[in-house]
Amino acid sequence: MTSENTVQRRADLWTLDPAVTFLNHGSFGACPRAVIAHQRALQDELEREPVLFLARKLEARIDAARERTARLVGAKPEDLVFVRNATEGVNAVLRSLDLSSGDELLTTDHAYNACKNALHYVADRVGAKVVVASVPFPIDDAATVVERVLAAVTDRTKLALIDHVTSPTGIVLPVPELVAALRARGVETLVDGAHAPGMLELDLDALGAAWYTGNAHKWLCAPKGAAILHCRRDKQASLRPTVISHGANDPRAHRSRFWLEFDWGGTFDPTAVLTVPFAIDWMESLAPGGLREVRTHNHLLALEARQILCDRLGVTAPAPASMLGSLATVCLPPARGESAEKAGALPFDPLQEALFERFSIEVPVFVFGAEKLRCVRVAAQWYNHRAQYERLADALESLLAR
Amino acid sequence: MTSENTVQRRADLWTLDPAVTFLNHGSFGACPRAVIAHQRALQDELEREPVLFLARKLEARIDAARERTARLVGAKPEDLVFVRNATEGVNAVLRSLDLSSGDELLTTDHAYNACKNALHYVADRVGAKVVVASVPFPIDDAATVVERVLAAVTDRTKLALIDHVTSPTGIVLPVPELVAALRARGVETLVDGAHAPGMLELDLDALGAAWYTGNAHKWLCAPKGAAILHCRRDKQASLRPTVISHGANDPRAHRSRFWLEFDWGGTFDPTAVLTVPFAIDWMESLAPGGLREVRTHNHLLALEARQILCDRLGVTAPAPASMLGSLATVCLPPARGESAEKAGALPFDPLQEALFERFSIEVPVFVFGAEKLRCVRVAAQWYNHRAQYERLADALESLLAR
Numbered sequence: 072m073t074s075e076n077t078v079q080r081r082a083d084l085w086t087l088d089p090a091v092t093f094l095n096h097g098s099f100g101a102c103p104r105a106v107i108a109h110q111r112a113l114q115d116e117l118e119r120e121p122v123l124f125l126a127r128k129l130e131a132r133i134d135a136a137r138e139r140t141a142r143l144v145g146a147k148p149e150d151l152v153f154v155r156n157a158t159e160g161v162n163a164v165l166r167s168l169d170l171s172s173g174d175e176l177l178t179t180d181h182a183y184n185a186c187k188n189a190l191h192y193v194a195d196r197v198g199a200k201v202v203v204a205s206v207p208f209p210i211d212d213a214a215t216v217v218e219r220v221l222a223a224v225t226d227r228t229k230l231a232l233i234d235h236v237t238s239p240t241g242i243v244l245p246v247p248e249l250v251a252a253l254r255a256r257g258v259e260t261l262v263d264g265a266h267a268p269g270m271l272e273l274d275l276d277a278l279g280a281a282w283y284t285g286n287a288h289k290w291l292c293a294p295k296g297a298a299i300l301h302c303r304r305d306k307q308a309s310l311r312p313t314v315i316s317h318g319a320n321d322p323r324a325h326r327s328r329f330w331l332e333f334d335w336g337g338t339f340d341p342t343a344v345l346t347v348p349f350a351i352d353w354m355e356s357l358a359p360g361g362l363r364e365v366r367t368h369n370h371l372l373a374l375e376a377r378q379i380l381c382d383r384l385g386v387t388a389p390a391p392a393s394m395l396g397s398l399a400t401v402c403l404p405p406a407r408g409e410s411a412e413k414a415g416a417l418p419f420d421p422l423q424e425a426l427f428e429r430f431s432i433e434v435p436v437f438v439f440g441a442e443k444l445r446c447v448r449v450a451a452q453w454y455n456h457r458a459q460y461e462r463l464a465d466a467l468e469s470l471l472a473r
Numbered sequence: 474m475t476s477e478n479t480v481q482r483r484a485d486l487w488t489l490d491p492a493v494t495f496l497n498h499g500s501f502g503a504c505p506r507a508v509i510a511h512q513r514a515l516q517d518e519l520e521r522e523p524v525l526f527l528a529r530k531l532e533a534r535i536d537a538a539r540e541r542t543a544r545l546v547g548a549k550p551e552d553l554v555f556v557r558n559a560t561e562g563v564n565a566v567l568r569s570l571d572l573s574s575g576d577e578l579l580t581t582d583h584a585y586n587a588c589k590n591a592l593h594y595v596a597d598r599v600g601a602k603v604v605v606a607s608v609p610f611p612i613d614d615a616a617t618v619v620e621r622v623l624a625a626v627t628d629r630t631k632l633a634l635i636d637h638v639t640s641p642t643g644i645v646l647p648v649p650e651l652v653a654a655l656r657a658r659g660v661e662t663l664v665d666g667a668h669a670p671g672m673l674e675l676d677l678d679a680l681g682a683a684w685y686t687g688n689a690h691k692w693l694c695a696p697k698g699a700a701i702l703h704c705r706r707d708k709q710a711s712l713r714p715t716v717i718s719h720g721a722n723d724p725r726a727h728r729s730r731f732w733l734e735f736d737w738g739g740t741f742d743p744t745a746v747l748t749v750p751f752a753i754d755w756m757e758s759l760a761p762g763g764l765r766e767v768r769t770h771n772h773l774l775a776l777e778a779r780q781i782l783c784d785r786l787g788v789t790a791p792a793p794a795s796m797l798g799s800l801a802t803v804c805l806p807p808a809r810g811e812s813a814e815k816a817g818a819l820p821f822d823p824l825q826e827a828l829f830e831r832f833s834i835e836v837p838v839f840v841f842g843a844e845k846l847r848c849v850r851v852a853a854q855w856y857n858h859r860a861q862y863e864r865l866a867d868a869l870e871s872l873l874a875r
């Protein structure tokens with residue numbers, strides 16, 4: 072049991088509104104006070120002499136940020152660039168593919184809506200096809216995911232877009248097994264690891280995926296505007312950024328075109344990217360066991376949160392604990408009346424609105440899949456604690472009983 | 474003559490290093506103290522409740538920023554979106570074109586290198602051709618530009634990419650005449666107005682270009698990460714952002730897909746964009762005559778700076794005053810020795826390095842065109858003053874005499 076002092080001390084490291092029970096670190100992350108301060112010091116330096124910062128010093132600083140970040144995710148700096156967010160990373164890869172009519176792009180029905188849209192965009196341009204493997208939810212084991220994905224592979228499959236941690240259902244897919252099995256069938260994988268850095272231990276070199284992208288602003292708590300895109304060496308020549316800029320004809324031979332193109336897509340504020348090393352070190356400093364201990368803490372707290380919700384709502388957990396990181400999705404029992412009729416309404420489910428408006432609880436509620444399961448997804452970051460999930464359970468009990 | 478008190482008071486509005494003679498507002502702009510503070514207050518609010526800010530409130534705030542910005546540039550909000558920078562705007566347009574082998578994309582030899590790269594990228598993918606109209610420099614009058622561009626039009630010309638203010642040569646091209654004349658020949662124009670907002674009076678509705686993009690971080694002094702992309706109504710359905718995200722299948726009918734797609738390209742820090750209205754109002758507040766007076770001040774100061782340099786270096790002005798905004802490029806007299814041999818070296822001309830290292834003057838020096846003219850380009854923003862250009866003239870005299 073975490074003491075009240077500890078709870079308060081941890082919450083104070085962030086600037087989150089104490090009046091809100093914030094259980095949605097998953098959507099946009101939340102940036103700690105110290106990380107924001109670090110970014111602002113860099114921005115002060117930038118605005119003191121913009122040309123010195125952006126034209127003379129930036130490359131070396133991006134290289135340093137790349138080196139520290141590569142170390143965290145088990146990658147070589149040569150294979151790593153920064154992008155604005157994982158959606159941009161996915162777009163860069165998909166828009167660089169050389170596709171033909173009839174080619175197939177494979178994904179699952181747990182994929183992120185924005186990335187499915189990107190798949191359809193590049194497929195529609197040339198008459199290629201998006202194939203969606205159905206992965207059950209609730210789910211019993213990770214092996215099912217591999218079976219379902221492999222069953223959807225054909226000899227026209229050009230790429231598989233696989234989430235490392237699914238966004239709606241919050242489960243960790245067996246990415247090492249999937250990448251290896253797909254590669255054995257001649258299919259390259261783009262891993263959408265939007266939620267992975269900071270939530271899961273990564274060893275991108277060992278993973279061997281052709282492409283891997285992930286956000287730094289979520290579970291590494293970097294400022295918004297920082298994400299990674301990892302590309303296996305043999306795929307770098309064909310990978311181009313979403314914005315073509317000076318890097319395309321930069322004559323310098325000692326930097327790869329991969330770096331030159333992704334490092335600069337026109338004037339931007341690079342301080343979010345340059346703050347990633349500080350954010351990593353800061354997360355490492357939170358506990359004696361470093362980021363590993365933080366990850367374990369968050370995972371256990373997510374499991375605890377799920378148990379509280381399942382017990383109080385009388386539902387069963389929709390996935391084994393081994394498939395969870397620091398997100399947990401729970402399927403809600405049937406509701407009655409107006410709330411049930413408008414379930415899944417856009418932009419917000421009425422239950423999500425009621426939780427926010429009446430209980431000041433920020434948590435996503437949505438409808439998933441063909442069975443239209445109504446779900447709530449909680450997140451567990453270092454600043455969260457057990458009593459917050461009990462508050463959510465109270466509120467859900469009250470709202471669903473009406 | 475601006476008094477020393479005024480000079481100091483104006484400089485204090487920015488956070489630029491007083492030890493540096495900063496004559497390169499053109500490359501990345503410079504953000505005033507008050508504008509930075511405004512952005513940070515928004516960022517504080519964002520990090521207090523990221524979901525409230527990004528998911529619940531952002532659209533209405535982007536709409537408000539769009540409305541204020543549209544008013545400044547003579548546009549309807551319906552036709553305006555924000556992008557990260559003008560290079561991204563150019564890429565969105567070019568990557569959305571439906572090109573065929575043999576099609577021609579027309580531009581001039583004063584176009585920005587990054588955008589030329591984007592032209593070549595989209596042309597090379599389908600076997601289209603980039604046609605470069607040669608515009609003389611030094612140049613006598615704006616009519617020459619229209620002649621040269623029109624002479625390069627063929628029946629395969631699909632688009633003309635025209636700079637409003639050229640980057641290397643700092644001249645204002647006759648964009649209204651070009652857009653009208655090209656349109657009369659069935660050619661749509663993409664105007665790269667990277668330097669235009671805040672430097673030139675804009676009336677994008679009246680201009681009638683199919684596409685117009687421009688930075689807010691340069692002459693409007695907004696934070697880095699804010700630019701506009703204007704699209705004529707009949708071209709909006711075919712214009713897609715560089716990053717495909719949720720907007721592509723957003724079912725809401727009361728917002729255009731143009732807005733939905735460009736307003737959200739995955740998680741980002743939108744505070745630069747949301748600060749644009751404050752930056753505009755702040756610029757308007759600088760002088761009794763508002764931004765118009767600031768523009769006139771900057772234009773006259775650029776002319777004065779050019780005269781100082783021409784007089785002291787014994788060269789003639791390479792363009793009529795009517796073709797200048799608040800940038801002025803001067804062609805340098807021939808140098809001797811090592812400096813001359815390494816003229817135009819990348820990333821920096823040795824003369825630019827010497828100006829910075831030995832005189833703490835930040836100003837771009839580069840080589841332009843087939844005749845390899847070595848040029849210096851000065852900028853004139855509200856915080857600049859006459860003595861700074863005299864310092865540059867002194868330093869150039871000293872460096873070029875060696």
